[in-house]
Amino acid sequence: MTVLAARPANEGPDERESPRSRGRSVLVRLRPVLLAVAAAVALILAFPPHDLWFLAPVGVAAFALATHGRRTRSGAALGFLTGAILFGVMLTWTSTQAGRMPWLLLSGLQAAYLAAQGAAAAYTSPLVVRRPWLIAPVTAVLWTLQEALRGRVPFGGFPWGRLAFSQGDSPLLGFAAVGGAPLVTFATALVGGLLVALFMIFTAPGSRTGRAGFTASSLKRAAAVTGAAVLTVVAGLAVPTTAPRGRxxxxxxxxxxxxxxxxxxxxxxxxxxxxxxxxxxxxxxxxxxxxxxxxxxxxxxxxxxxxxxxxxxxxxxxxxxxxxxxxxxxxxxxxxxxxxxxxxxxxxxxxxxxxxxxxxxxxxxxxxxxxxxxxxxxxxxxxxxxxxxxxxxxxxxxxxxxxxxxxxxxxxxxxxxxxxxxxxxxxxxxxxxxxxxxxxxxxxxxxxxxxxxxxxxxxxxxxxxxxxxxxxxxxxxxxxxxxxxxxxxxxxxxxxxxxxxxDNRRTLATRLGAGPEYLFVAGALVALVAAALVRRRAKTEEEQ
Missing domain, CATH: 3.60.110.10 (Carbon-nitrogen hydrolase)
Incomplete structure (x- = not known):
C-alpha cells in the first residue's frame, strides 16, 4: 500500500499547484466513492430485468478496489454505499403495496451486510500487499460469507440479490450442479477478484520498465492471473449438467x-x-x-x-x-x-x-x-x-x-x-x-x-x-x-x-448440500484470522 505523507497543518496549499493537479487530487480522493457507486451500478445491470450477467464480476472488482487498503470504518461506509444503491434499486418492487418505509428498511438492512463485507475487505488488505493474486480468493470467500449470513439472519434471512442469481446465461451457471448457489457466487466473485489482481499487477511499483512496457515478471504474473480467470470460466462450461432421463x-x-x-x-x-x-x-x-x-x-x-x-x-x-x-x-x-x-x-x-x-x-x-x-x-x-x-x-x-x-x-x-x-x-x-x-x-x-x-x-x-x-x-x-x-x-x-x-437421480450439489458453503465460510474466517496476525506483527515491528 502507498503511504502518502501529510502536509504540515501550518502549511497552506501549494500555490504552484496547477488546476489540473488539483483536479487530479480531488479525483484520487473521490476514487473509492466512485468505485463503490460503479460497483452498485454494474451489479444492478447484472441482474434481471437487465441480465447483463458479465457485469457481475466487474461489480465485484469495483467493490474490491473501492475497499482495498482503506481503514475498516471507511470500508464499511463504502460497502454500505454500494449496498444502499444496489438494494434500493433492486428491491423497489417491495414498495408497490407496502409503501416506502418497509422498502427503505429492508434495503438498509441488506446494505448493512455489504457494509460488514466492506469492513472485512479493508481489514484483510494487508494479506495481499505482497501477493496481489490473493485478493481473488479472499474476495470470493468474503462475498460467500456475506451471502451466507444475509440468507439466514434475521428471521431466516433474505437471500435476494445473491451473485449466483445473476448468472442464468453465464458459463458459470454450470457450477450450480456441483456446489449450488454458493459455488456459483464463489466463482463469480473469484473472476472479479482476478480482475483486481490483474489491475494491481500492472499498477504496482516496479511493474514497468519505463515507457517501453512492462517487466517480464509483471507479464508472467499477469498471464498466470488471466489464465486462472479463463480456466474458471472454461471449468464452468465443462461441468456436466444432469438432464432427467425418465418418462x-x-x-x-x-x-x-x-x-x-x-x-x-x-x-x-x-x-x-x-x-x-x-x-x-x-x-x-x-x-x-x-x-x-x-x-x-x-x-x-x-x-x-x-x-x-x-x-x-x-x-x-x-x-x-x-x-x-x-x-x-x-x-x-x-x-x-x-x-x-x-x-x-x-x-x-x-x-x-x-x-x-x-x-x-x-x-x-x-x-x-x-x-x-x-x-x-x-x-x-x-x-x-x-x-x-x-x-x-x-x-x-x-x-x-x-x-x-x-x-x-x-x-x-x-x-x-x-x-x-x-x-x-x-x-x-x-x-x-x-x-x-x-x-x-x-x-x-x-x-x-x-x-x-x-x-x-x-x-x-x-x-x-x-x-x-x-x-x-x-x-x-x-x-x-x-x-x-x-x-x-x-x-x-x-x-x-x-x-x-x-427422474430420481441426484446431482453432486444435491448430495453435498451446504458443504461447499461451509468450506467457503471457513476460508473467510481463516482470511480474517490471518489478517489479524499480519496486523499484529506489523504493529509489533512498529513498536520496536
Whole structure:
C-alpha cells in the first residue's frame, strides 16, 4: 500500500499547484466513492430485468478496489454505499403495496451486510500487499460469507440479490450442479477478484520498465492471473449438467391473471378463482378440439384460490369442475386454516378429478412482515401497513413433495425458491419436477424475472426440469440446463403446455448440500484470522 505523507497543518496549499493537479487530487480522493457507486451500478445491470450477467464480476472488482487498503470504518461506509444503491434499486418492487418505509428498511438492512463485507475487505488488505493474486480468493470467500449470513439472519434471512442469481446465461451457471448457489457466487466473485489482481499487477511499483512496457515478471504474473480467470470460466462450461432421463409428462400452467382495480378484497378473491377455473375450462375445450395436448397434470399459482376449498363448498365445486373437465389433477395454490385458530396457512393443494382433494404442502417459510409480523406492536410504530397482515401465517414442517398424476412434484411456494435448504429437501424427499407457485400481483415484472432466475439456477443445481406458475406472470418452464421456455407476459391470462421429464437421480450439489458453503465460510474466517496476525506483527515491528 502507498503511504502518502501529510502536509504540515501550518502549511497552506501549494500555490504552484496547477488546476489540473488539483483536479487530479480531488479525483484520487473521490476514487473509492466512485468505485463503490460503479460497483452498485454494474451489479444492478447484472441482474434481471437487465441480465447483463458479465457485469457481475466487474461489480465485484469495483467493490474490491473501492475497499482495498482503506481503514475498516471507511470500508464499511463504502460497502454500505454500494449496498444502499444496489438494494434500493433492486428491491423497489417491495414498495408497490407496502409503501416506502418497509422498502427503505429492508434495503438498509441488506446494505448493512455489504457494509460488514466492506469492513472485512479493508481489514484483510494487508494479506495481499505482497501477493496481489490473493485478493481473488479472499474476495470470493468474503462475498460467500456475506451471502451466507444475509440468507439466514434475521428471521431466516433474505437471500435476494445473491451473485449466483445473476448468472442464468453465464458459463458459470454450470457450477450450480456441483456446489449450488454458493459455488456459483464463489466463482463469480473469484473472476472479479482476478480482475483486481490483474489491475494491481500492472499498477504496482516496479511493474514497468519505463515507457517501453512492462517487466517480464509483471507479464508472467499477469498471464498466470488471466489464465486462472479463463480456466474458471472454461471449468464452468465443462461441468456436466444432469438432464432427467425418465418418462415424459405433459404439464400445463394456468396463469389466470387478477383484476387490477375496482374490486374489494372478497370480490377480488372470487374473481381470481374464476379466472383460473375459466382458464382451465378453456384448456379442456382446446384439448377436446385437438388444438392442445392433453396434460397429465395442471399447476395453478399461489393464491389462485384464496377461498379455502376445504371449507367453502362453492370453491370446491368450481375446482372440481375444472379438474373433471381437463381430466387431470390440479395443484391449487390456496389458503387454509392452521391448527392454531388465530393463524392461517399458505397451501399447495392437490385436487383430483372425481375424488377432489388429495395431498397438500404447507409453506415452510412464511415471509416476515408480509405473511406474519414479528414484534407487531413495535412494527406498527414504524408503519401501520403491518395491519394489512390481519392474521399471521403458520409454518409447515414437511418438504413439499406431492403426487400429482404420474409425477412426484417438488413444490415450493414463492420466496422459498431463494432458500437452498428448502428446495434441496424437496429433491431429497423424492421430488421429480420442481414447481414454484407464486403470486406476483402485488409486485412488478422485475421481481417476477428475478424470481424466475432463481428457478433457473435450481433446475441446474438439482438436475430437474422445473416450472414457475404465477397469477399474473412471469410463468414458464425451465429445463435442467437452465433454459426458459414458454415465458408468459405480465398481467395477462395465459395457458402454457410443455413436456417435462421426471427422474430420481441426484446431482453432486444435491448430495453435498451446504458443504461447499461451509468450506467457503471457513476460508473467510481463516482470511480474517490471518489478517489479524499480519496486523499484529506489523504493529509489533512498529513498536520496536
Amino acid at each position: 415424459a409428462v405433459t404439464v400445463a400452467i394456468v396463469q389466470g391473471n387478477v383484476p387490477r382495480l375496482g374490486l374489494d378484497f372478497n370480490a377480488q378473491r372470487r374473481a381470481v378463482l374464476d379466472n383460473h377455473v375459466n382458464g382451465t375450462l378453456e384448456l379442456a375445450r382446446r384439448v377436446a378440439a385437438g388444438e392442445a395436448a392433453k396434460p397429465d397434470l395442471v399447476v395453478w399459482p399461489e393464491n389462485a384460490s384464496d377461498i379455502d376449498p376445504l371449507r367453502n363448498p362453492d370453491a370446491a365445486r368450481l375446482i372440481s369442475e375444472a379438474a373433471d373437465a381437463v381430466d387431470a389433477p390440479i395443484l391449487v395454490g390456496t389458503l387454509g386454516q392452521a391448527a392454531d385458530p388465530e393463524k392461517i396457512i399458505n397451501v399447495g393443494q392437490v385436487w383430483h378429478p372425481s375424488t377432489g382433494p388429495g395431498e397438500r404442502y404447507i409453506k415452510q417459510h412464511p415471509v416476515p412482515f408480509a405473511e406474519y409480523v414479528p414484534f407487531r406492536s413495535l412494527a406498527r410504530k414504524v408503519t401501520d401497513k403491518v395491519d394489512l397482515v390481519r392474521r399471521d401465517f403458520a409454518a409447515g414442517d414437511r418438504p413439499g413433495v406431492l403426487q400429482l398424476g404420474p409425477a412426484r412434484i417438488g413444490d415450493v411456494i414463492c420466496f422459498e425458491v431463494a432458500y437452498d435448504g428448502i428446495v434441496r429437501d424437496t429433491v431429497l424427499a423424492g421430488g421429480q419436477i420442481l414447481a414454484v407457485q407464486t403470486n406476483n400481483a402485488t409486485f412488478n415484472v422485475a421481481e417476477a424475472e428475478q424470481q424466475l432466475a432463481m428457478v433457473r439456477l435450481r433446475a441446474v443445481e438439482h438436475g430437474r426440469d422445473a416450472l414457475m406458475a404465477s397469477t399474473v406472470g412471469v410463468s414458464g418452464f425451465v429445463d435442467a440446463h437452465g433454459r426458459v421456455y414458454g415465458a408468459t407476459s405480465f398481467f395477462t391470462a395465459a395457458v402454457v403446455i410443455r413436456e417435462l421429464h421426471i
